[in-house]
Amino acid sequence: MPARNDIPATLKRSPRKAQETYVKAHDAAVERYGEGDRAHRTAFAAVKHSFERIGDRWRAKESKGPSDAKAAGGRNTRARTAGGVDANASKEHLMEVAKELNIHGRWRMTKNDLVGAIKQANAGRTRRARGK
Template sequence: MPAKGKKGEYAELPSTLERSPKKAQDTYEKTLENAEQEYGGDEERAHRVAWAAVKHSFEKVGDHWEAKDHRGPSDPRAAERGPNASGPSYGGVDVEGKTKEQLLDEARRLGMHVSTHLTKPEIAAEIEKANKRADRAARAKKR
């Protein structure tokens, strides 16, 4: 079932989830629905909780989400939790759960030419930029 909007009607899934596996969509929708009930209609908090649930099991690859090999926080901000969590997010790139070599492989798979001299956070930031470009291209294509 799609997520509910401000007036109680069902809204569309975020576009990146529309292009993702059914399990990622279900995770977002069910978590959002439960969080809206739990937090008494605090929509912003409910969406934060739903995205956190997605990021716990999935990682952003290009313009969609893919299942991670291991569940867990994908970045320093996700590990901290809460609305005031600090640290970089990397837009869903699983920097915590992957080695530098795995991040380099992912970058290559996305068609990027990334230097092996970069650190894990630098590689993750470059992958995040590529993911944003792919997402923008997919949205433009949809119109």
């Protein structure tokens, strides 16, 4: 089944390029691994190389590459995902994203704290978007 028929809601609210990246990667993963969680994880990994999650949608990153230790380490790494937050971005960039998401206390946060706060804010915005 082509992924375009049931694309995740966060991608529906995102640029066409992010949607196309997900669909192509998902369909290729289905051919290789079969339908299921692995195909969806593979497709999201492809999206995270070019896009970062901000709020309830995905936006193009300034430079392509792995967004966190999990993406850099691959399937067998014990590292955890940052949920679409570009944890490899500079602290200044993360501060701008935190400001955009209206995260309070951001000026006192470390880079890891910012990643966690952005991840939490993204989840909250997605929950609210689903409720509409």
